[in-house]
Amino acid sequence: MICYTGSITQKGESDMIETKNLTKIYGSDENRLRALDGVDLTISRGEFAAIVGPSGCGKSTLLHLLGGIDTPTEGIVVIEGVDLSSLAPDPLTVFRRRHIGFVFQSFNLLPRLNVWENVTLPLGLDGIKADKYEVETMLSTLGIAEKRFALPHQLSGGQQQRVAIARALITKPHVVLADEPTGNLDSKTSLDVVLTLCRLNEELSQTIVMVTHSEELAQMASRRIRMGDGRIVSDSGEASK
Amino acid sequence: MIELFKDTLRRIKDHRTRSVIVCLAVILTAILYSAVFGIASSTLSAYERMMQLLNGSDYHGSIGYAYYKLPCEEVLARLNRMPYVKEADAVTPVGTGMMSTEENDLITTSLRILGFSDSRMMSHFFLNMTEGRFPEKEDEVMLSHSFFPDEIIGSRVTIWLMKKMDSGAESYPREFTVTGFYEAEIGSGASELAAVVNGTSNLSEGMMIYLKFRNRLNTTGKIGKAIDSIRGEISGDVPDAIINTAYLTGNLKERMNPQTVFALLFSVIIIFGAASMLIVGVYSAALSQDIKTQGLLWVLGMTEKQRKRAIWAEAGVLLLFSLPVGLLLGYIIGWQMLVPLMDSIGTDRVTGRFDGWVAVFAAVFTAAAVLVSAVKPLNRIRKLTPIEAVHGEERHENQDRKWIRSRKTPGVEGLVCREIVRNPRAHIIPAVSVSLAALLIALTSSAAAVMRENIASDMRMTDYQLYPAMENSSVMIDSGAGLTEEFCEAVKDLDGVENVWPVRVAVDHIPATAAQKALAAEEIEYWRGAGWDNEYFSVMYRELIAAANGTLTCCVLGIPREFFPALSLKNDNYPTANKIPEGNYVIAAGMWRELEDMTGDYFSDGDTLTIGGRTFSVIASKGWSYDVTRRIALPLYMYASGSQLLILPLDMFETLYPDGYVNTLLVDEPDGGIGLLMDSLAELCTS
Structure with missing residues (x-):
């Protein structure tokens, strides 16, 4: 059993995600690229935040840092009171497994596992046997129950993304990070997927952070954070405050 | 899982x-x-x-000849109680014994007779019972058919045993009933063993204890502890620990x-x-x-x-x-x-x-x-x-930074x-x-x-050691007249024989140096003090007296140069023994093991020696002794006086001793089948 030994900051209970002076620099010398430039951000529990902005503005980088799958050059990321930079690799992995769900643009399903197995994989990694009823419910909710034994290549793009969402949610994470979840989907399917995320956000009160190019889809989120040149240029959440 | x-x-x-x-x-x-x-x-x-074959047994080691205050059984029981000892057995040997049989009064000489404390020892000495049973009583004996082809079970044989007396040792005849026959595994030292009797009390030349440990590690230390455990029961000098060099892991460093x-x-x-x-x-x-x-x-x-x-x-x-x-x-x-x-x-x-x-x-x-x-x-x-x-x-x-700015168009x-x-x-x-x-x-x-090269080389070295064609050497020895040219040629023509090496022999008397005379006198005193100045050691004793008087009597052998590699080239203790220089040299060797040291003292590496007006360099005085003794010297013992052997290249020998005769033939028979060869040789000798 891996235990978290990271420092827990004393914050308000409603703060799910917090970043301070978050900076990410790629390369060095003349190839130096400041992808994120001192981002301070707080996302509350149960919020559905959409991060929008042009290509290369740092929105995906921000999401990766929030999920602990990339390391910041400067600054800290605190999720549920745990400073991710204070965790060793394996405890960080376990933390991610239990508290953060990921949805990728390219679905990233394991091609040799069927739908059921792909969905229950994070549980298996945690040594937990999946509850059949729960999995069935999840698949039904996402409309893919009939495809439970299909392999990824036998599914449409939308169906694959639903499987990816189901996989992200199966561990009941408090935070779901979605990186361009509609990037490979047509507009109708994209709408379906985002509606699904909205519904889950409402029903399960999960905090969702979604990166998207689409202004239209971003409007469906409860909060929109606009980025440019590695900085937050506008934040509807801050404005409403 | x-x-x-x-x-x-x-x-x-x-x-x-x-x-x-x-x-x-x-x-x-x-x-x-x-x-x-x-x-x-x-x-x-x-x-x-x-x-193991060369060393004569598969025991890990042994404790040299010693006289014990306790009976053999008690000494063995004490050793067998030691935690790391798997087996302790005793042997009482007689160096050179004599034996006569009912049908043949002719005394056969140069026999080795051992008393075994247990029948299990047979296998440890590579002896396989072919007929009959192991002797159970004190007047029973097992024989080797190689030495006694005409005997049968139930025959009565007389063995001359050595008895230690206060004034030395003397031999006495004793009758035994033959209970069985054995044969020695080819190449093992046991091939020289003529008879085995039951028990160790029969023979009184001291007892040698053989030890088999549970494992082969630290053999030296274990034997040392075994000696310590019986030290109080030994009369006289504390015996040596003898390690069976067959076990590489017993003394890895050396071997x-x-x-x-x-x-x-x-x-x-x-x-x-x-x-x-x-x-x-x-x-x-x-x-x-x-x-x-x-x-x-x-x-x-x-x-x-x-x-x-x-x-x-x-x-x-x-x-x-x-x-x-x-x-x-x-x-x-x-x-x-x-x-x-x-x-x-x-x-x-x-x-x-x-x-x-x-x-x-x-x-x-x-x-x-x-x-x-x-x-x-x-x-x-x-x-x-x-x-x-x-x-x-x-x-x-x-990636090397110098490539970053490359403007080459890659093909x-x-x-x-x-x-x-x-x-x-x-x-x-x-x-x-x-x-x-x-x-x-x-x-x-x-x-x-x-x-391939090493094995071939080893085989060249050990061929004679393992398979001495001269196993029953008396067959090959002609006491006085030597072997005839016809006989040598006939042996060469036998099936399977590749080479025949004639060993020529002559006896010479060389003036002793002052140091050699002094040494001989010292030796005489020593042996006399030990009570060994009796007939049994008369040859050696006579030699010592001659040396003290100013003459070394030497048995001189002439051996073809090309035969030297087959004798014994690898001797870690005496590295110079492995080098055969060209030119005038003489190899001095002990006639038999007990005299090795003395011969070594007489002739040292680098000495010069004048024989027949010709000066020779002495090499390998000790390193050659054992193998030479085994193959050549022992049979000569009865015929050529002299406790020293001087071995010369044949060409030199023939110049110095034109009357030297072929005394021994060493037969190179590389394809095995020693038994067949022996039969052919026996037939040849009879005819």
């Missing part, structure tokens, strides 16, 4: 090509290890067996050739490296394809420990499938094919036995190579962040070269694999050549 096994099976099935290659690597590695360990084990085992150890370790490391590189290569190639999946699993929460476990499980299951196949093939290829190979280079007479540890070592080293190398590629992932892994991107941070060949030059680390594994494979092939062929 079951889930892990199922997942592993699925992964193996999903990556069939990788799995098959890893299985092949395991099989090849197991074969290689089996072959290397098999060769090593076989060589050591053959060498050990050969040395193990560092070059052999180095070569063996080198082979093991090379195989380990080659096998590991192959497996690392397979897993690395697979990882490049798998890196995205691995990254994804990382993001989804698979820890490094879990990843390692999964890969280990996969490698473990593949091992489980392929290792038995590899070991079986290793046994067949590495061992079954090795035996005929070794036979073909002349070691069929002493073949190593298959050792189960070979399989165990091969399995352990193969498993280690697979498990260690399977996980190695994971380090590549550790250097990535999860997001890089998910995107399947490996950074090339080590097809250029692309390949630049890929290698700019990212050399990625090509280390294939490059090292190729190098190791080439090295392994070169090593194998060189090792085979060296082994």
Whole structure:
């Protein structure tokens, strides 16, 4: 059993995600690229935040840092009171497994596992046997129950993304990070997927952070954070405050 | 655990090509290890067996002749109680005995007779019972048919035994009933043993205790402790500890050739490296394809420990499938094919036995190579962040900065070269694999050549030691007149005989130096004080007196130069014995073992000696004694006086001693079949 030994900051209970002076620099010398430039951000529990902005503005980088799958050059990321930079690799992995769900643009399903197995994989990694009823419910909710034994290549793009969402949610994470979840989907399917995320956000009160190019889809989120040149240029959440 | 096994099976099935290659690597590695360990084990085992035969027993060691205050049984019981002693047995020997039979009053000489404390000792001395039973009473005896071809069970024989008296020792006749016959394993020292009697109380020349330990480690220390435990019961000097040099591990430092150890370790490391590189290569190639999946699993929460476990499980299951196949093939290829190979280079007479540890070592080293190398590629992932892994991107941070600003237009060949030059680390594994494979092939062929040469060389050295054609040397000795030219030619024409080496003999009297005279006088005093100035030692005693008076009586042998390598070239204690210089030289040797030291004192390396007005350099005074004694000197003992042997190259001998006669024939019969040869020789002698 891996235990978290990271420092827990004393914050308000409603703060799910917090970043301070978050900076990410790629390369060095003349190839130096400041992808994120001192981002301070707080996302509350149960919020559905959409991060929008042009290509290369740092929105995906921000999401990766929030999920602990990339390391910041400067600054800290605190999720549920745990400073991710204070965790060793394996405890960080376990933390991610239990508290953060990921949805990728390219679905990233394991091609040799069927739908059921792909969905229950994070549980298996945690040594937990999946509850059949729960999995069935999840698949039904996402409309893919009939495809439970299909392999990824036998599914449409939308169906694959639903499987990816189901996989992200199966561990009941408090935070779901979605990186361009509609990037490979047509507009109708994209709408379906985002509606699904909205519904889950409402029903399960999960905090969702979604990166998207689409202004239209971003409007469906409860909060929109606009980025440019590695900085937050506008934040509807801050404005409403 | 079951889930892990199922997942592993699925992964193996999903990556069939990788799995098959890893299985092949395991099989090849197991074969290689089996072959290397098999060769090593076989060589050591053959060498050990050969040395056991030469040393006359398979006991780990013995405690030299000693007189005990306690009865034999009590001494043995005390030793048998020691925790590391597996077996303690006693032998009472008679150096040179005499024996006559009912039908033949002729006294047969130069016989070795032993009293055994237990019938189990027969096998330890390589004696196989062919007829009858082991003597159970004190007046019973077992004989060797080689010495007594005409005797039958129930015959009465008279053996002259030695009795230690206050004033020395004297011999007395004693009658025994023959209860059985034995034959000695070919080549063993026991071939010189004429008779075995039951018990040790019959014979009174002191008792020698043979010890077999539970293992062969620290033999010297164990024998020392054994001596300590009985020290209080020994009268006179504390006996020597005698180690059976056949057991290499008993005294590794002295016996193990560092070059052999180095070569063996080198082979093991090379195989380990080659096998590991192959497996690392397979897993690395697979990882490049798998890196995205691995990254994804990382993001989804698979820890490094879990990843390692999964890969280990996969490698473990593949091992489980392929290792038995590899070991079986290793046994067949590495061992079954090795035996005929070794036979073909002349070691069929002493073949190593298959050792189960070979399989165990091969399995352990193969498993280690697979498990260690399977996980190695994971380090590549550790250097990535999860997001890089998910995107399947490996950074090339080590790329040389000078290439960054390159403006060359890459062609097809250029692309390949630049890929290698700019990212050399990625090509280390294939490059090292190729190098190791080439090295392994070169090593194998060189090792085979060296082994062939060594074995051939060893066989040249030991051929006579193991298979003295002169086993029943009295057959070959003509006491006075020597062997005729016709006889020598007839022996040469016998079936299977390749070479016949005539040993010419002459007796010479050389003026003793002052030092030699003084030494002889000192020796006389010593032996007289010890009570040995009786008839039994008369030859030697007479010699000493002659030497003290100013004349060394020497038995001079003439041996063809080309025969010297077959005598005894390897003597670690006397390295100069291994060098035969060209020119005028004489080899001085002790006539028999007890006199080796004295001969060594008479003639030292580098001395000059004048024989017949010609000056010779003395070499190898002690190093030659034992083998010369065994093969040539002992038969001469009865005919040629002199406690010293001087051995000259034949050409010199013939110049100095034109009247020297052929006394001994050494017959080179390389294809085995000693028994047939002996029959032919016996027939020839009779005719």
